[in-house]
Amino acid sequence: MAAAAAAGAEEAAEAAAAAAEGRVRAWAAGQAARGRRVALVTSGGTQVPLEARAVRFLENFSSGRRGAASAERLVRAGYGVCFLHRARSAFPWARALPPPGPALLDALRLTPGPPPGVAADPAALPALLPALRDYRRATEAGALLAIEFTGLGEYLALLRAAARALAPFGTGRAPAGGGERPRGVCVITMKMVPKMLSPLVKEWAPEAFVISFKLETDPLILIDKSRQALEKYRHQVVVANILESRRTSVIIVTKDSQTPLSLSDEEIAQGMEIEEKIVSYLQGQHTAFIEKKV
C-alpha cells in the first residue's frame, strides 16, 4: 500500500514536471519571438520533513525576498522571467502589499455602493499603485511565468524541467531566419541546494549563464567558499553575501574577478534595493558571456 502510494506520488510529480516543461517551452518561444532574453529565477527556502507524516520540518532560512526583487528588476531590464518559487514565499510586486494580516485588512475599505465593493485605503495607494501597474504591465507582456513548488523533490523535478525547456534558447546564436538579436538564458538559483548545480550546468542547460548565491556568517571564508563552488560546479558567477549585511552589500565572484557592490547610506535612505545593482551588473556580464560565445 505505502509503496503503491509512493509510486503514485512519483508518477504524479513526473507528470507535473512534464506539464511544466511544455508550459515553459511554449512561453520561452513567445519570449524569443519578442526578442527578449530569458531568465530562470529560483526562489524561496527549502522545507524538509523530519518524519514520514510530518509534523516537524527542517527549514532553510529564506523569505524569498531577494528572488522576488531580482525577478522584478530583470523584467524591468527587458528579460522574460520564469519564476520558480516556493509556495507562500515572496512574489514579485506582491511583496509591496501589506502582509496578509491586520495590515492588509486595514488597507481595504468597504465602499457602500450599490453595488457594495472594496477599495484600497488612500493611505495604502503610494505602495500599491506602482506595484500593481508594474505587475499588470509584466503580465500583459507575458514577461513573467510563475511556477510554484512546495517540497524539495518537487523543486528539483521542476528545476530540471524548466532548465531543459529553456536550454535551446541559451545557445547565444541568433535564431534561424535571422533578423533577431542573439539570445541567451540566465539561470539565477537563490535556493541553497548545491547538489543540483552540477547536473544543471553539465546536462540540463549547458550553454546557460548560471549564477548561484552563497550565504555565510563568516566573512573570512566567504570568498574561498565561493571560488571553491565555481571550480566544482563550473558555472559563471557566485553572488557572495554575509547574513548580517546581505541587504546592503554583496561580492560578485567569477573565475577571475571579485567585484563588491554596495548601497550607500543615501541610497538606503532613498529605499533603493541592492538587487537593482546586482541585476544591472549581472546583465552586463551576461551580455559579455553571449558575445564571447557568438
Place this chain on the structure above:
Amino acid sequence: MAAAAAAGAEEAAEAAAAAAEGRVRAWAAGQAARGRRVALVTSGGTQVPLEARAVRFLENFSSGRRGAASAERLVRAGYGVCFLHRARSAFPWARALPPPGPALLDALRLTPGPPPGVAADPAALPALLPALRDYRRATEAGALLAIEFTGLGEYLALLRAAARALAPFGTGRAPAGGGERPRGVCVITMKMVPKMLSPLVKEWAPEAFVISFKLETDPLILIDKSRQALEKYRHQVVVANILESRRTSVIIVTKDSQTPLSLSDEEIAQGMEIEEKIVSYLQGQHTAFIEKKV
C-alpha cells in the same frame, strides 16, 4: 559583547511583555464593562533556530488556520478575543483573502480615476465582503486584540503576560457592584508547547477554563495521550485530533467524557468548518464551568 547583547535582548523582551500585560489588562476591563466573556487564543507554529546566527530552523507544523478560525467563531459567539499569534500565521478574517502572491495581485484592479485608485475585482467580492464586514464589526467593537510574536521565548513571555492580565477576569464571580453576568476567561492554546501548560494552569491564570490541542498521527494512542495530558496539567479540555482528519473531525476529551464532533459530507460541501462545532461545544462547557464555580 555577546553577553551584553543577550542581556539587552532579554531586557527588551521583558519590557515588551510588560507593555503587553498593560494593554491586555486595559482591553479586558473594557470587555468586562460590556459584559463580554474573554478568550485568549494562542496560534501559529513554533520556530526554533538551530544555530546561534540561524540560517536553519526547526519548524513545527502549523499554519495557524485553526486558531484564526476559532477566534472568528468566538467573536461571533460574543467573546472578546485576545489573539496571540505568530507573525505571518493565519489571521482572523484575513484568511478569506487570496494568498499574497499572484492571486492577491489579480484580485485587485487599477481604477483610472482621477485620482487613480485600486478596487477589488468583482470576482473576489463574494469572499472579501463578508470577511471585511466581520473584521470591521469586530474592530469597531474592540472585540479583537491581536498580539504578535516570532520566537519561542517571546511567545512564552507574552503568554504569561496575557494570562496574568486576564486572570482577574476569570473568577466566575459577578463583579462588585452587581448587575452584570458572571464573567469567565477561556484560554485556548493551539501551540504545542506542553511545558507552558503547567505554570499557566497553576500560576498564571488558575481560575481560567483552559483548553489544549493534541495532534497525533496514530488514532490508537490519541485518547490515552489526551487523558495523560489532562492528568498531568490539570486543565479542563483537550481537543484531540488526527493529522489526516483534523479538518473534519475531533474528539473533545475531558476528565470524565469524550465527545466526537465531525462534519457530515453535506456540511463539508456547504463549506462549514469544524471550528464552528468546536467553539459552540466549548462555549457550553465554559458556561457549565463558570456556573459550577459560582
